[in-house]
Amino acid sequence: MENVTPMKKGKSRKVLGGIIVALVLVIGVAVTSLFIEKIPNGYVGVVYSPNGGVQEKTLGQGWHLVGLFDKVTRYPVRMQTVNYKDIQVATSDGKNVTIDFAYTYSIEPDKVVDVFNKFGPIEVEQIEDSYLRTRLWDAGRKGIAKYSVIDTYGEKSSEAAVDVQKIFSEDIGKIGFVVDNLTLGVPKPDKSTQGAIDKRVEAAQELERKQIELNIAKAEAEKKRIEAQGIANYNEIIKKSISPQVIQNKWIEKWDGKMPKATGSNQLIQIPIDDATTSTTK
Numbered sequence: 035m036e037n038v039t040p041m042k043k044g045k046s047r048k049v050l051g052g053i054i055v056a057l058v059l060v061i062g063v064a065v066t067s068l069f070i071e072k073i074p075n076g077y078v079g080v081v082y083s084p085n086g087g088v089q090e091k092t093l094g095q096g097w098h099l100v101g102l103f104d105k106v107t108r109y110p111v112r113m114q115t116v117n118y119k120d121i122q123v124a125t126s127d128g129k130n131v132t133i134d135f136a137y138t139y140s141i142e143p144d145k146v147v148d149v150f151n152k153f154g155p156i157e158v159e160q161i162e163d164s165y166l167r168t169r170l171w172d173a174g175r176k177g178i179a180k181y182s183v184i185d186t187y188g189e190k191s192s193e194a195a196v197d198v199q200k201i202f203s204e205d206i207g208k209i210g211f212v213v214d215n216l217t218l219g220v221p222k223p224d225k226s227t228q229g230a231i232d233k234r235v236e237a238a239q240e241l242e243r244k245q246i247e248l249n250i251a252k253a254e255a256e257k258k259r260i261e262a263q264g265i266a267n268y269n270e271i272i273k274k275s276i277s278p279q280v281i282q283n284k285w286i287e288k289w290d291g292k293m294p295k296a297t298g299s300n301q302l303i304q305i306p307i308d309d310a311t312t313s314t315t316k
Contacts, residue, residue, distance in 0.1 A: 071098045076112035078143055080150040081105070092146055107155050109146040113138045113214055116162050120222075123174045129183040134219030135170055137199070145210025152209055166206065173202035186221045194218060 071093065073079045079093035083104045093106065100106060118135045125131060141149055141158075153161055177198035181190055199216035206213065 069099050069102060071100050071106045072096070073098065073106075073108060076110055077108045078111055078146050079106040079108050080146055082107070082150070082155065088147060088150060090147060092143070105155060107150055107157075109141045109149060109158055111140055111143045111146070113140050114158075116166065118167055118170060121171050121174055123171075123178045125181060125183040125186060126179055127182045129223060131178075131183060131186060131221040131223045133174065133178070133186075133221050135174065135198075135216065136219070137170070137202070137216040138214045139166075139206075140212050140214070142210045142212060149210050166211070169205050170198075170202055173198050173205060177201050183221070183223065186218070191218055 071079060073093050073095050075095050077095070079098070081089040081091075081093060081100055081104050083101060085103065086101075093100075115136065115138050120132050121135055122130060122132050149161075153165070177200075178186060178194050180197060181194050185191070186194055195216055195218045198218070199213060202216065203213040
């Protein structure tokens with residue numbers, strides 16, 4: 035039997051002690067991590083356990099000590115942005131269009147427990163992809179059904195977005211969700227709908243072109259009328275301004291005092307003299 039020297043015994047004890055200390059540290063960290071929960075900024079945590087149920091008091095931002103068997107579900111209380119692609123709805127004229135939706139939402143802090151009680155311990159992203167997506171589709175179906183397919187492309191697209199947001203907000207607001215803003219993407223119609231849109235756009239453009247031509251023709255006619263009226267007014271003024279007295283004065287102004295000579299036809303050019311003037315001279 036091999037003899038164990040005191041030196042070897044000391045080394046063995048040190049190694050064993052080190053292993054024990056390491057195990058204690060690992061276990062301590064593991065146990066501590068089970069009791070500490072971090073809530074990120076802009077979130078609150080709902081605490082629940084299999085035995086104790088859901089706690090009414092929620093956890094705010096920061097580090098918190100929780101029970102060994104407690105679990106925490108986080109909910110956003112600051113605005114979150116969600117995008118949904120390719121949601122199909124129908125317009126008032128029976129055309130099917132596919133639209134992208136984007137909206138921002140948050141959960142009222144005093145209603146996060148109600149949200150948990152409704153959906154259970156699932157991540158909020160799952161709620162976005164299932165319940166909220168379904169409710170938005172329903173709101174979009176009801177809101178956009180008031181507008182024609184042309185309206186959804188034009189100025190009324192913003193009105194449609196407001197209507198959809200109102201329906202969506204009232205629906206999910208009952209359980210604590212707050213919708214801040216909702217926007218609609220450019221509608222993507224099917225081929226037949228796109229063909230109908232193209233024809234209506236072409237017809238509208240043709241009508242606009244004809245209206246412009248009509249306005250130009252009206253403007254030209256008005257211009258000619260004004261010019262003709264101006265000429266008529268001018269002639270009337272000239273006509274009224276010419277009288278025997280004016281003609282006589284012009285002759286006198288031009289006359290050099292000599293009697294006019296006979297013309298080739300042996301006729302004299304006479305100076306027009308007013309009868310009244312002639313009688314006075316006599």
